[in-house]
């Protein structure tokens with residue numbers, strides 16, 4: 001089993017429309033509602049592959065109830081921590097050429113008692129000795145800045161490895177404190193952390209090793225349409241494959257992380273699964289997560305011999 005914790009979940013609403021004109025009325029022809037938030041998506045992708053997943057999240061108001069119902073319909077076991085304020089809804093507008101505009105609400109503030117209840121829920125869930133704890137997404141207002149490091153300490157006490165996927169200052173602070181067995185930044189997040197552009201493979205690897213030296217394990221850098229790079233202190237490997245018809249990139253990184261963590265494969269095969277699950281997610285609408293029939297591991301190339309000077313955009 002894999003446990004995920006998402007302090008700022010969302011009800012993800014996707015509206016498909018022909019074209020978006022700023023300042024004009026746009027009419028959507030298709031809409032989707034999915035349970036969202038990065039850890040929630042990891043749990044959904046695992047459940048679609050019949051991998052046991054337990055999702056921990058705060059939930060408030062009617063959006064929170066709808067989110068919990070949708071999650072249980074996906075086969076995800078859920079533990080919710082009641083929150084006073086209603087769960088957020090995040091909107092994605094997808095134009096017919098595939099351009100997606102995403103609008104994320106900040107999310108309801110977590111009061112200290114709710115953050116503590118989430119930590120207690122993590123502690124209880126880890127008594128079940130899962131294979132991983134995945135801590136993912138932004139932190140809502142009011143959540144302590146070091147919440148992810150608290151989760152890392154609880155995971156260490158239970159001897160459960162922890163994977164982190166977050167962004168901005170939350171990522172910087174957590175990465176600097178160390179204690180994460182895996183961190184999954186995307187290219188932009190890694191550049192923001194490094195404080196400069198990282199246009200080549202060598203520069204991405206160097207930035208990833210900088211994070212590792214702070215006391216973290218593997219860096220799984222998702223590079224959008226340019227594949228996934230796995231970096232440890234000693235080695236780096238890349239996997240990727242062309243996407244036939246992109247529909248929505250929302251949640252593709254979460255699916256890549258789920259693909260990496262699922263199953264009991266050697267690192268090279270984990271990486272292949274990460275790239276295959278991420279690529280499959282991009283070919284599905286909204287935050288739909290791929291199932292086994294969508295994932296084509298044979299279409300993914302894995303390489304260990306990438307020249308450091310190779311530009312990421314050529315991958």
Ligand SMILES: O=P(O)(O)OC[C@@]1(O)O[C@H](CO)[C@@H](O)[C@@H]1O
Nearest residue numbers: 010036037038090104137138251
């Ligand atoms: O605002 P955050 O927490 O950074 O990201 C939330 C979110 O954009 O991430 C998922 C895709 O990765 C979506 O399901 C969700 O709406």
